[in-house]
Amino acid sequence: MxxxxxxxxxxxxxxxxxxxxxxxxxxxxxxxxxxxxxxxxxxxxxxxxRPEVEIIVRQGSTRSIENNSGNIYQKIYRKLTAPMQVDGSYILDSRYETDGNIAHMMTGVVPQLLAAKKLVGDKITVVVRSNATSMAKNIYNLLGTSLLCTDKDIDGKLILASQNFMYSYDGWYTTLCADLDFExxxxxxxxxxxxxxxxxxxxxxxxxxxxxxxxxxxxxxxxxxxxxxxxxxxxxxxxxxxxxxxxxxxxxxxxxxxxxxxxxxxxxxxxxxxxxxxxxxxxxxxxxxxxxxxxxxxxxxxxxxxxxxxxxxxxxxxxxxxxxxxxxxxxxx
The missing domain is CATH 3.40.50 (Rossmann fold)
Known part of the structure; x- marks a missing residue:
């Protein structure tokens, strides 16, 4: 619950x-x-x-997040495998977006991460699938974010957004990215x-x-x-x-x-x-x-x-x- x-x-x-x-x-x-x-x-x-986007933090499990990945084997694996407990960090699960297309990453996941950082600071762990693309990993590394590569569900403090489609953050790019610094x-x-x-x-x-x-x-x-x-x-x-x-x-x-x-x-x-x-x-x-x-x-x-x-x-x-x-x-x- x-x-x-x-x-x-x-x-x-x-x-x-x-x-x-x-x-x-x-x-x-x-x-x-x-x-x-x-x-x-x-x-x-x-x-x-563009509708409003509410970003919340709550204790819970990623099993509560609807899995739209389409990967039946991943769904079965997560159902049969015990969740992983993660403490001491906020969890942003990005496994539901296409990490092989940089447009999806830039218009959906990255703005959500930047908005979450404004809410809870830098202590965020982004969860990516076990075989995530090197491109996705590079993006998160540039943003100074910890990564967890796994196909298991996660129990912990979850960061959730009310809107998760591409371009949800069109009205917020300038604000979220204005002071963005990266290596x-x-x-x-x-x-x-x-x-x-x-x-x-x-x-x-x-x-x-x-x-x-x-x-x-x-x-x-x-x-x-x-x-x-x-x-x-x-x-x-x-x-x-x-x-x-x-x-x-x-x-x-x-x-x-x-x-x-x-x-x-x-x-x-x-x-x-x-x-x-x-x-x-x-x-x-x-x-x-x-x-x-x-x-x-x-x-x-x-x-x-x-x-x-x-x-x-x-x-x-x-x-x-x-x-x-x-x-x-x-x-x-």
């Missing part, structure tokens, strides 16, 4: 205004039947509603950065995109090739970002400079999660979409395969990109 809460804090709900913006497309005959042309699409603004912080990274990708969701004409961005003073990064501490530093310090849509954008929850973000998309997979993050940290956003291929409309609109092109490479039109740079008032160096 769980006890009454020992401590609690409430992060109030928020309505975040997301400004109207634009999307610039690859030249297409959808714009002009006789000659392909760029479509400049006006995107209306909206209010991003390896680099204060001298570029103001203009180009975040590209290798493999899935890469740019077919990356060298062409990189060449034009260099004339504007951008430096290219592959976040998969640099340590997490450097990823955090780059995202924190950047004033202008051009980036291929992907999990690397989630680092912008750390941004301190009201970032201007130009997000590059495959035309069959345009989503608003990082538009929301840019707005949440006081920044601005616009989009550039790549070349439409003959299967996009058939798969996306008629077969309703929303993620069909989520990992597909695309080709970006340089004139569309320059229109986006001009729209956000970004000048060449």
């Amino acid at each position: 769980n006890s009454e809460p020992e401590k609690n804090t409430v992060l109030s709900g928020s309505s975040i205004p997301i400004a109207a913006s634009k999307m610039f497309t690859y030249p297409t005959r959808l714009a002009s039947a006789w000659k392909p042309d760029i479509m400049e699409i006006n995107l209306p603004g909206y209010l991003l509603e 390896g912080l680099n204060q001298h990274t570029p103001e203009k950065i180009f975040i590209s990708r290798k493999g899935a969701r890469s740019l077919i004409n990356e060298s062409e995109v990189e060449q034009i961005l260099q004339t504007y003073g951008f430096k290219k990064y592959y976040f998969e090739d640099i340590p997490i501490s450097e990823q955090w530093s780059v995202a924190r310090n950047a004033k202008i970002v051009v980036g291929v849509h992907g999990a690397a954008m989630a680092h912008l929850i750390l941004n301190r400079h009201k970032v201007k973000l130009i997000e590059l998309f495959h035309p069959g997979y345009v989503v608003d999660m990082y538009r929301n993050i840019a707005g949440a940290v006081g920044g601005s956003w616009c989009a550039v979409t790549g070349q439409i291929t003959q299967d996009v409309i058939a798969e996306l609109d008629f077969k309703e395969q929303a993620r069909k092109f989520a990992a597909t490479p695309t080709r970006i039109d340089i004139n569309s990109l320059q229109m986006a740079l001009e729209y956000l008032e970004i000048s060449a160096k």
